[in-house]
Amino acid sequence: MAINTRYIVANKKYAHIFFDLDNTLWDFEANSIETFRDLFIKYDLENRGIVSFDKFIQVYHKHNSLLWEFYRQGKIVKEVLNIRRFSMALDEFGIGDHLLSSNMAGDYVEQSPTKTQLFPDAFAILDYLSSKYRLHIITNGFEEVQFRKLSYSGLRKYFSGIITSEEAGTKKPDPAIFNYALSFCKADVNESVMIGDDEEIDVLGAFNVGMDSILVDYAGKNNQSKATHRINSLQELYDIL
Ligand SMILES: [Mg+2]
Structure with missing residues (x-):
């Protein structure tokens, strides 16, 4: 041996x-994904034109990473980061809905810490x-x-x-x-x-x-x-x- x-x-x-x-x-990653699945269903994103959950996650991650970089550089504050990562992702699917973005951002911050994986x-x-x-x-x-x-x-x-x-x-x-x-x-x-x-x-x-x-x-x-x-x-x- x-x-x-x-x-x-x-x-x-x-x-x-x-x-x-x-x-x-x-x-963190598994708990994030679980939260996104909940939000995807809660806000009926499939019927709003986002046919693939995986594609949505991919687009979200792209904007999230970019915005985190801006946040680290002090170019944006945390509140902007929180909402923009959702609004930019939704925008890419043609959903320009500010209320939806801010609801999703609020839910995400509220719900992800309750996940247990x-x-x-x-x-x-x-x-x-x-x-x-x-x-x-x-x-x-x-x-x-x-x-x-x-x-x-x-x-x-x-x-x-x-x-x-x-x-x-x-x-x-x-x-x-x-x-x-x-x-x-x-x-x-x-x-x-x-x-x-x-x-x-x-x-x-x-x-x-x-x-x-x-x-x-x-x-x-x-x-x-x-x-x-x-x-x-x-x-x-x-x-x-
Ligand atoms: Mg760590």
Whole structure:
């Protein structure tokens, strides 16, 4: 049997595990798609000329990515992003209906955090880890939205410290949010590990404060990662922790 050398590295004695939420435990993409399906039916888009749900999603993603880029560059505010991604997508199908766009935008923001799709084995691994370690969350996002995701999906009970960028006043990968989380959770950096799906935000963020990290690389694409460990599924956490 081949031995995976990644697991031979002696484990530090961790006491605290910090999890990222979106795209690490909570399946953002799957929950988004589920919300879009609900909206597609609720607003009867098929009979308004959008014959294919997949085509609608594709067009929405195109505008969403473009508008997110403008938002990151500070060219538009969040409220504009929220509505424009819908109005531009609908426009492309010949539906110029401002009320519909703003209703869909409002529903999307309201309903997507109530969706409950998690990555495989999330509950089993959290049951296991919570018997051995103190678990916490560090997430970039709004306090209310992220707490709703945690509550609806049944994840909240596993975590003692839940730190959102809104509450901390700064986002990952800023070292300040990691230091804030460590101090809030009374955790020593040498006894802590960050688990997340994003190399820059989670792994390098942790690295810059001297914290170990585990990259959850679902797509299996990042073989240049600086993470202490790189895994392709949550199940692999049993081998490491
Ligand atoms: Mg993430």
